[in-house]
Amino acid sequence: MIKVKIPERGWIPLYALQILGKIPTATKMQKLVFLVQTEGKIDGYRFYKNHYGPFSDELEVDVRSFSQSLGLMQTQIVEGAHYPYYVYQPTHKGQQVIGQFMVENVPDDVRERAESLIKKYGSKNYKQLLEYVYKKYVIPKETFEETYSHLTDDLSSLNSIWTNWYRDDCAASFLILAVVEYCSKALSKVKATNEPVLQGVCASSISELTGKIMDLTAHWKSPEECPFSFKTIFSEISDQINFIDHFCGRQGIIGNIAEIDFSDFINEEELRRLEDVLAQTRPSELMY
Amino acid sequence: MFFETTACVTYAFHATYRFAGVPGVLKSVGNEIVSEFLGFCKREKISLCITETVREEGLSKLPEIVNRYFDRARIRSPTVRESVFIKLRTRYTQLAALSKFDIVESDLAKVSALYTSFLKNPELRARLIKLKEKKPTRKGLLPSQTDIQILGEAVTLNLKNRVCFVTDDDDYIFFKNEIKQNLGVDIIELLELRSFAQTLISRHK
Numbered sequence: 032m033i034k035v036k037i038p039e040r041g042w043i044p045l046y047a048l049q050i051l052g053k054i055p056t057a058t059k060m061q062k063l064v065f066l067v068q069t070e071g072k073i074d075g076y077r078f079y080k081n082h083y084g085p086f087s088d089e090l091e092v093d094v095r096s097f098s099q100s101l102g103l104m105q106t107q108i109v110e111g112a113h114y115p116y117y118v119y120q121p122t123h124k125g126q127q128v129i130g131q132f133m134v135e136n137v138p139d140d141v142r143e144r145a146e147s148l149i150k151k152y153g154s155k156n157y158k159q160l161l162e163y164v165y166k167k168y169v170i171p172k173e174t175f176e177e178t179y180s181h182l183t184d185d186l187s188s189l190n191s192i193w194t195n196w197y198r199d200d201c202a203a204s205f206l207i208l209a210v211v212e213y214c215s216k217a218l219s220k221v222k223a224t225n226e227p228v229l230q231g232v233c234a235s236s237i238s239e240l241t242g243k244i245m246d247l248t249a250h251w252k253s254p255e256e257c258p259f260s261f262k263t264i265f266s267e268i269s270d271q272i273n274f275i276d277h278f279c280g281r282q283g284i285i286g287n288i289a290e291i292d293f294s295d296f297i298n299e300e301e302l303r304r305l306e307d308v309l310a311q312t313r314p315s316e317l318m319y
Numbered sequence: 320m321f322f323e324t325t326a327c328v329t330y331a332f333h334a335t336y337r338f339a340g341v342p343g344v345l346k347s348v349g350n351e352i353v354s355e356f357l358g359f360c361k362r363e364k365i366s367l368c369i370t371e372t373v374r375e376e377g378l379s380k381l382p383e384i385v386n387r388y389f390d391r392a393r394i395r396s397p398t399v400r401e402s403v404f405i406k407l408r409t410r411y412t413q414l415a416a417l418s419k420f421d422i423v424e425s426d427l428a429k430v431s432a433l434y435t436s437f438l439k440n441p442e443l444r445a446r447l448i449k450l451k452e453k454k455p456t457r458k459g460l461l462p463s464q465t466d467i468q469i470l471g472e473a474v475t476l477n478l479k480n481r482v483c484f485v486t487d488d489d490d491y492i493f494f495k496n497e498i499k500q501n502l503g504v505d506i507i508e509l510l511e512l513r514s515f516a517q518t519l520i521s522r523h524k
Binding site for chain 1: 324325328329332336337338339340343345346347348349380382383384385386387388389390391392393394396397398399400401402404405406453454455456457487488489509
């Protein structure tokens with residue numbers, strides 16, 4: 032019999048993994064556990080719902096511990112269409128431990144409620160889950176103005192910091208500045224729509240992404256070097272970027288990043304300058 | 320055909336866009352030439368080789384090349400940069416997927432010895448000095464370890480198949496005769512691919 036001590040709340044993500052076999056993306060893990068707890072009336076992780084979420088630091092820490100220290104799950108970074116993302120799978124040991132834990136600690140009615148919700152939401156991808164959560168649980172119309180004002184301040188601060196830290200060979204600064212500019216533009220466009228649901232979903236998803244970038248920024252102290260390895264930073268924030276990109280594109284708020292209309296961001300003269308530079312300079316001249 | 324990093328990156332530099340609803344294409348010098356040549360290779364069933372080293376080097380360099388173009392054009396917008404970068408990266412990975420070879424052993428020692436020998440020859444040394452002036456971040460006179468590794472991979476492949484090394488990198492182009500003479504690998508300059516394809520066609524006839 033394997034004896035591994037896990038926190039009381041830890042059965043929820045492990046049980047979800049046991050039922051689903053694997054969970055692609057950190058975002059799906061977060062939102063799935065949130066929905067199981069909220070709709071199943073099950074105690075567990077604390078989720079922050081306002082400026083940053085719904086997101087649980089405790090769940091993030093447990094997932095790391097289950098993966099890196101206890102060997103109960105495997106975490107892989109997989110290359111996505113645009114950005115890499117995390118995939119979680121239970122290990123053999125993890126399956127044994129959760130089976131035993133459920134029998135000893137989780138009442139049948141709680142297990143049944145959780146199982147039914149895991150099956151219900153487990154078949155949806157993270158973008159569908161995000162949209163569902165944001166629509167149902169976050170940011171009522173009355174608080175949009177306040178959230179909007181906080182967000183524009185946060186994005187403006189991030190823009191100043193990362194413009195200062197920009198280096199042409201630092202992929203992190205390049206990505207973060209792009210995300211900040213894109214989100215600012217999306218927010219201003221969605222504000223003009225006066226559509227509460229669109230405003231709520233956009234503001235919530237941009238809040239969550241901004242919160243993550245604020246965290247990463249606050250923990251970075253040396254602007255001389257590129258702060259994060261390419262894969263790590265992408266995996267940390269890629270789910271949110273993909274969601275915002277996908278949602279804004281689908282709702283016609285602003286094209287997704289790969290398909291934006293350049294005229295939203297640069298003028299005609301700038302476009303001509305870019306074409307000229309490309310026509311005069313070989314890529315190899317810039318690879319030193 | 321062994322595609323070196325600069326050739327792959329040049330192929331990748333082709334991005335469609337819309338400006339006020341009107342479509343357009345951004346492409347770099349040499350892009351059409353490489354694209355045409357790849358079409359030629361496909362038609363003539365000529366195998367492509369893009370090794371893991373080339374794939375990784377190009378992917379890691381793409382963001383900075385995009386940034387440098389935009390910086391030269393004095394355009395700030397990071398979103399437009401990211402948009403272009405996403406398209407180039409997709410094109411680059413699609414190209415890499417066409418390769419018949421992947422991980423190749425590199426004859427590093429042979430290539431390192433050749434470049435080191437250039438230091439003792441005043442004329443060749445002068446060429447290395449000229450190269451260093453063109454590449455401001457280079458610390459010594461010799462090419463980077465990655466450049467040596469990539470040519471070493473071509474040398475290994477050349478033992479079994481005739482390898483033509485397609486490149487726009489002066490580290491190789493400046494020494495194309497020496498490389499052919501000592502390592503047996505043909506260096507094909509990217510901007511001469513059209514005439515090279517013509518030569519292949521006429522030989523075939």
